Amino acid sequence: MRKLLITLLSMFTVTNALEVKVASVEFNPKFMQLDSNINGIVDAVINAAQNNAKLIVLPEAATTGYIYKDRQQLAPYLDTIPGKTTDAIAKVTNKYHTYVAIGIIEKDSATGIVYNSAALIGPNGYIGKYRKNQLNPSDNMWSSRGNLTFPVFDTEIGKIALLICYDDTHLQSLLIPNLRGADILAYITSSDILPKFEKGSNTNHSTIGNISSISGWVGINVVASNRTGNEINPLTGAITHFVGGASIWDNNGNLLNSASVSTWTNPGQPQTIYATLDTNKPNIQKEFWLKHRRPDLYQDYNYYRAPIDPSANKIPHQISSLLIQYQPDNDKLDDNYSKIINLIQKNQEVFNLVVLPFNSLIGNVIITKENINKYAEELHGKSYNLAMNLAKQYKTYLLFSMPEQYNGKYYETAILFDYNGNQVGIYRKSHLNDTEQTWATSGNDLPVFNTDLGRVAIMLNDEARIPEIADIYSLRRADLILIPTMYNQTEYGGKVNIPAGIVPNSSDRGMFVWYDIAKYAQAYTLVANYINGSHHDVGQSAVYSLVPEDGYYAPSISPNVENAFLVNFTTHANDTLWQNQQNLITGRRSDLAIPLTLDMQSKCFKEWLLNSSSKELCVD
Numbered sequence: 156m157r158k159l160l161i162t163l164l165s166m167f168t169v170t171n172a173l174e175v176k177v178a179s180v181e182f183n184p185k186f187m188q189l190d191s192n193i194n195g196i197v198d199a200v201i202n203a204a205q206n207n208a209k210l211i212v213l214p215e216a217a218t219t220g221y222i223y224k225d226r227q228q229l230a231p232y233l234d235t236i237p238g239k240t241t242d243a244i245a246k247v248t249n250k251y252h253t254y255v256a257i258g259i260i261e262k263d264s265a266t267g268i269v270y271n272s273a274a275l276i277g278p279n280g281y282i283g284k285y286r287k288n289q290l291n292p293s294d295n296m297w298s299s300r301g302n303l304t305f306p307v308f309d310t311e312i313g314k315i316a317l318l319i320c321y322d323d324t325h326l327q328s329l330l331i332p333n334l335r336g337a338d339i340l341a342y343i344t345s346s347d348i349l350p351k352f353e354k355g356s357n358t359n360h361s362t363i364g365n366i367s368s369i370s371g372w373v374g375i376n377v378v379a380s381n382r383t384g385n386e387i388n389p390l391t392g393a394i395t396h397f398v399g400g401a402s403i404w405d406n407n408g409n410l411l412n413s414a415s416v417s418t419w420t421n422p423g424q425p426q427t428i429y430a431t432l433d434t435n436k437p438n439i440q441k442e443f444w445l446k447h448r449r450p451d452l453y454q455d456y457n458y459y460r461a462p463i464d465p466s467a468n469k470i471p472h473q474i475s476s477l478l479i480q481y482q483p484d485n486d487k488l489d490d491n492y493s494k495i496i497n498l499i500q501k502n503q504e505v506f507n508l509v510v511l512p513f514n515s516l517i518g519n520v521i522i523t524k525e526n527i528n529k530y531a532e533e534l535h536g537k538s539y540n541l542a543m544n545l546a547k548q549y550k551t552y553l554l555f556s557m558p559e560q561y562n563g564k565y566y567e568t569a570i571l572f573d574y575n576g577n578q579v580g581i582y583r584k585s586h587l588n589d590t591e592q593t594w595a596t597s598g599n600d601l602p603v604f605n606t607d608l609g610r611v612a613i614m615l616n617d618e619a620r621i622p623e624i625a626d627i628y629s630l631r632r633a634d635l636i637l638i639p640t641m642y643n644q645t646e647y648g649g650k651v652n653i654p655a656g657i658v659p660n661s662s663d664r665g666m667f668v669w670y671d672i673a674k675y676a677q678a679y680t681l682v683a684n685y686i687n688g689s690h691h692d693v694g695q696s697a698v699y700s701l702v703p704e705d706g707y708y709a710p711s712i713s714p715n716v717e718n719a720f721l722v723n724f725t726t727h728a729n730d731t732l733w734q735n736q737q738n739l740i741t742g743r744r745s746d747l748a749i750p751l752t753l754d755m756q757s758k759c760f761k762e763w764l765l766n767s768s769s770k771e772l773c774v775d
Contacts (some may be wrong), residue, residue: 174435175312177339178208179380179401181414181425186220186386187234193218194245196257200244203427204251209312212380213273215345216259222388222395226269226297233262236274237281245280245673252278254310256317256341256378260298261286264472271298273317275308283308283768285317289325304747307767313338313434320344323366324734326626326675327456327748333375333441333666334711334750335767338434342366342379347395357632363400365674367653371408372622374441378403383414384422399423400654403430406438408667410647417657421615440647443620445450447586450755452601453623455630456748460740463514467632467737471727472609474635477551477719478683478696483518485689491516492541498719499549506721507574508547508552508608510683513616513641514567515555516541519690522558524594529626531560534581539570546732547576552608556615556639559583564596569613569639571604582613586621601627604760609726612678616640619668620647622675623751629676629736634726636680643691651710661709666695670710673699677736679724686717698722702732 170363180199196217203211209583214223218240225371234240237257244255254277261272261284271287271294286301287294289738305328307316316332318340332340346363363381370377383399396419403411411430417423479498495511514520514530516538522530532538542555552573559568567587571580583598584591601624603612612633619638628636642648648668655663666682673680679700686694694715700708712745713720730737749772753760759773 166657173312175209175339175434176207176429176434177210177378177403177425177432178203178206178429179378179403179414180210180211180213180382180427181399181401182213182217182582183382183425184217184220187232189218189234189239193240196240197243197247198602199427200247200255200327204253206429208429208775209253210315210339211253211255212339212341212378213255213257213344214345214380214382215290216260217258219260222293222393223297223390224391227270228390229260229297230567233269234259235264236261236272236284241274241276241281244276247318248276248278249280252480254312254315256315256343258343258345259303260321268299270301271319273319273341275315275317275341277310282310285319287319287322287744287767288747289322289328289443291321294321300744302770303409303750304770304772305335306335306428306770307332307335309767313368316340318342320362323362323369325739325743326622327743327751329373329375330622330680330708331747331750333373335764339376339378342377344379344381345397346381346400347397361398361657363398363402364653364657365656367402367404367410368651368671369674370404370406371440372668372671374406374438374444376404376406376434376642383417383425385419396422398657399426400657401426401428402654403428403432404439405432405437410652410654413654416654416681440620443647447588448621448623449586450752451586451628452599453752455627456751457745458630458744460630461709462737462741464740468605468634469727471725472634473723473725474508474679475504475506475606475721476510476681476698477502477718477721478681478698478713479509479511480538480684480686480694480696481512481717482687483512483685485518485520487518488516488538494717495545498717499545502719502721504721506549506551509549509554510681511542511553511555511584511639512557512601512636512683512685513556513625513639515639516557519641519685519688519692521590522594523590525565525567527558527594531558531565533560534570536570542570543572543576543578546572548573550574552606554613554637565594566598566706567591567595567615569615571606571611571613573606573615579606580611580613582615584615584618586618586624588617601631602632603628603631611635614638614672616642617647619672622671625672628678630740632736633676633678636676636678636681638669638672638680640684641690642684642695644693659709665697665699665710665712669697669699673701677701677734677739679726681722686715696720698724700724713733
């Protein structure tokens with residue numbers, strides 16, 4: 156496995172460490188004025204190039220504007236790729252030896268089909284294009300969905316991928332170019348809010364806010380451009396406000412620079428922002444992901460899910476959950492059990508679910524091949540029975556985890572009990588970290604359990620670092636994802652830090668990995684963590700909801716103390732928002748997901764990786 160990882164990483168990175176100055180340009184096109192816009196684009200590119208930017212990213216539909224009524228209104232302003240726009244930009248990129256990524260509404264010269272596209276132009280001219288794969292309702296008025304898959308272009312400044320706006324709503328759109336070796340994601344958007352619409356409405360969605368929490372989870376540098384100000388369609392009278400907030404993120408999730416956010420009553424002026432990226436800086440999260448992902452468990456990616464899905468639960472359930480956050484005494488099972496009981500007894504509210512931290516009763520013990528015999532128990536052993544009795548005593552669903560011995564093998568195992576102490580779910584950790592691989596056997600399933608509370612899925616501890624698990628649980632229609640953890644914020648994760656003004660302040664908080672799991676799975680995500688102890692865990696036990704960036708149900712996070720933190724919410728209470736699990740699944744491009752399910756040692760995967768800008772896959 157280590158040899159494979161080294162091989163993959165060598166293919167994913169340029170030869171030498173390279174610092175690249177990048178620019179995100181907020182360019183506002185004039186509606187229905189292609190030639191004038193091309194001139195303005197050239198001026199903006201020259202300005203950024205003269206400031207030594209080696210990658211310059213401009214917004215979606217930069218040559219035309221966006222809110223056209225239909226294809227007939229848009230038709231006179233279409234361009235080909237390559238075409239007038241790329242030719243004009245190429246003169247600048249050649250002179251200044253730079254690269255430009257730009258959104259262009261494209262008319263295919265051979266078929267006449269219209270695409271929402273992006274082009275990459277470099278020092279030697281036009282390099283390649285990407286066609287938006289995940290279309291939103293506005294795109295559907297005049298655009299066909301993309302047919303070029305997810306190309307990654309190999310350049311002297313690193314490997315560059317292009318995505319457009321609503322693409323970022325689907326996690327696979329971010330994972331596939333990252334898996335293909337992209338160092339930099341040029342994220343090209345026209346992220347809008349309709350004037351006077353309330354936050355949380357079913358028409359309010361911020362793609363620039365969506366991208367702002369993702370770079371550290373998937374481990375990729377992001378240069379995100381946007382427009383700012385109001386666009387008016389003179390034919391229809393429609394007005395759309397673009398929020399600005401262009402931003403640049405490194406692959407650890409750090410915000411390097413961002414533009415001001417505008418409002419529809421105070422549109423503001425477009426800005427160009429700069430930052431320096433190191434395209435070959437080691438990324439612990441990406442290395443972990445590549446090393447520990449399990450494509451054999453992700454075959455659901457390849458299955459189309461019809462709008463009528465018999466596995467989906469649509470019944471609302473009121474959830475009142477206690478997330479147990481305590482400072483453990485390592486190796487003192489009985490003392491830890493007493494702490495848990497005391498914390499539960501302090502709660503005066505009704506509850507129907509308890510989630511305990513990772514290895515719930517033994518605490519921060521680091522389990523090794525040498526000491527596993529001391530800590531592993533069979534099912535129905537002491538720890539199991541104590542947890543079962545808690546569920547029975549308090550008439551609640553309860554999730555606990557422990558090192559398990561079964562048939563001569565060891566596992567990291569989570570058990571879900573119902574109100575009567577009956578075992579209704581067992582999950583054996585399927586994605587083991589390096590230490591666990593020395594003593595544990597991996598589970599081989601990602602089950603979702605039908606319960607009185609809805610459909611329940613489980614991630615154990617650092618499995619949160621594997622984004623595909625969230626996608627698979629979504630496809631299997633999980634309502635809840637429970638994460639018992641032992642987390643100290645040193646190896647992965649960090650604070651949600653969306654540029655101020657893009658989302659409600661109450662939603663701009665929490666840990667971005669857990670935040671993204673809930674958002675991309677469209678499943679309420681409940682995290683129970685230790686606090687302090689020998690592992691210096693940070694607490695932050697919380698529930699994360701489905702669309703926090705739209706202002707609907709902000710994260711509810713425990714204070715930094717020992718407590719049984721109560722969270723209340725109702726599943727399937729509001730399926731009218733811009734995004735929900737049903738819409739996410741039915742809108743997904745299952746036809747593009749195959750690379751996520753390929754064995755990374757296979758000939759097919761290696762050829763796909765090597766020919767990174769090709770749309771072909773496994774051609775005989």
